[in-house]
Amino acid sequence: MIEIKDVTKIYTSKNRQVIGVDHVSLTIQAGEIFGVIGYSGAGKSTLLRCLNLLERPTSGQIMIDGVDLTSLNSEQLRQARLKIGMIFQHFYLVSSKTVFENIAFALKAANKPKEEIEKRVNELLDIVGLSDKRDAYPAQLSGGQKQRVGIARALANDPNVLLCDEATSALDPSTTKSILTLLKKINRELGITIVLITHEMEVVKDICDRVAVMQNGKIIELGTVYELFTNPKEELTKSFINSILQFEVPDHLLQKRTGTMVKILFKGESAEEAIVSDMLQTFKVKGNILHGKIEYIQNIPLGVFIMELTGERKEIERALDYISERTNGLEVIAHAA
Ligand SMILES: Nc1ncnc2c1ncn2[C@@H]1O[C@H](COP(=O)(O)OP(=O)(O)O)[C@@H](O)[C@H]1O
Ligand SMILES: [Mg+2]
Structure with missing residues (x-):
């Protein structure tokens, strides 16, 4: 279970303050796929990066399974982060390394022995359906395949939580579907909690259990995906829903x-x-x-x-x-x- 307790993140640059996340409190249950939707600049990435302290909240707490991440020392935090995988819109693979090496990197960072790394990478390649690309380089892969490598790398250390920052936003619709299917499989079969941010309601509709709508750093509406689709309260929520259901009459x-x-x-x-x-x-x-x-x-x-x-x-x-x-x-x- 992830508890976000009154988290605020204020960026200070050139004497100017920008509020990224504004007093957000939220509980994400173990095993759910939780979506956060909002337009660009709403604070989604900031909120997601607070969950593994890539951004340290200016105030508030992040509790994962009862442990307050903001209270950990750097070694404890390093250990805690191994259990939180993350994937990104632009994949961030190392172009000079093969698929195998990109995934193995995450295991080396956790000081795993060589044979174990070999075995685990092969398992991961199997999970994401890329066994035949083991020795390929990122430049030889399609966008969907690159994201599969990103997912394998994120799963390397058996995380309990997977954070997805616009993980399908760089992909075409059919590749998006196949990546979402893979994420759902990972959630259901491996029991990994997924927190996913997106600006696309289609993504929320396809795989999320619950969703929060974010605007100006705040959560303005939250519910199960079905509740939000059938009974949206806020104008922004309605506009996201209309973007795919077109309930407005021309x-x-x-x-x-x-x-x-x-x-x-x-x-x-x-x-x-x-x-x-x-x-x-x-x-x-x-x-x-x-x-x-x-x-x-x-x-x-x-x-x-x-x-x-x-x-x-x-x-x-x-x-x-x-x-x-x-x-x-x-x-x-x-x-x-
Ligand atoms: N490193 C940073 N320094 C200063 N301002 C930032 C930084 N990162 C994000 N912001 C600002 O915080 C707000 C939220 O950004 P972000 O979390 O990236 O939104 P989203 O992911 O929803 O597009 C925006 O106003 C953005 O300009
Ligand atoms: Mg973002």
Whole structure:
């Protein structure tokens, strides 16, 4: 378990002070994949680097499994850091060393004997699916393969925690998916807690259990990924969600419509039931679907429909009551004039 207790990080440069992280308190459970999302400059990297004291908080504490990292001496801190792996957007591999040597480096730093290093690196190459690239140099690898080396190196000393700083931001969408799948496997099979920062909601949606939204150094919203997707409170959270779900209605759809425009949100089981078609059969209304989508978030369906209903006012109202009793959200966007 990671406890971030009232952590603030203030940078001082040229007599100017910049707040990187502003009074953040947060508990990350052992075994979860915890995401932090925010735009550039929000303080995500600073917060992540505080977790292994790459940045020392100006105030506050970082407790990992009950140990306050800020109270450790340098040797104790070195030992503690071996149990916290980290991967980066730009991989940071040593270009003059082979894949094997890049990974072995982390084990040499922990003073492991030669045979053990050999055995462990081969194991790690197997975990990340790069056994055939053992003797290749970084320049001969694709971006996804480089990140796999980064992951193997981060796992070398059997960490309990893996910190990921925009680990997929330099990768194309399909490579991103494969790296996220690997991270999920590492989390589920090796039981490693993952803290991941990103500016992409797609990444959060794909693998995180919980997510915190960060802005101006502060956590402004926090919850399970499903909670945030279905019930976002803050404007920033909504904009991140809209970036992939496009729940906003385009203006041109709203104009020149003669019926009642409604947005219907289906959560969980209701997303898979035939509520809309039942409604159309039960009431004398016509429905014209303008937009519809079902997303699966943490394997729970979340559907949205934007419909235009036409018919007699009274009949439409009864139809709307019917829908609102059976779904999780109904919003009348515009009524017929
Ligand atoms: N080493 C540093 N010195 C001074 N200011 C910094 C330093 N690192 C980050 N900052 C500032 O702290 C704030 C948060 O930065 P950062 O944690 O990198 O955000 P993010 O990772 O969300 O893009 C920004 O205003 C940034 O300019
Ligand atoms: Mg950053």
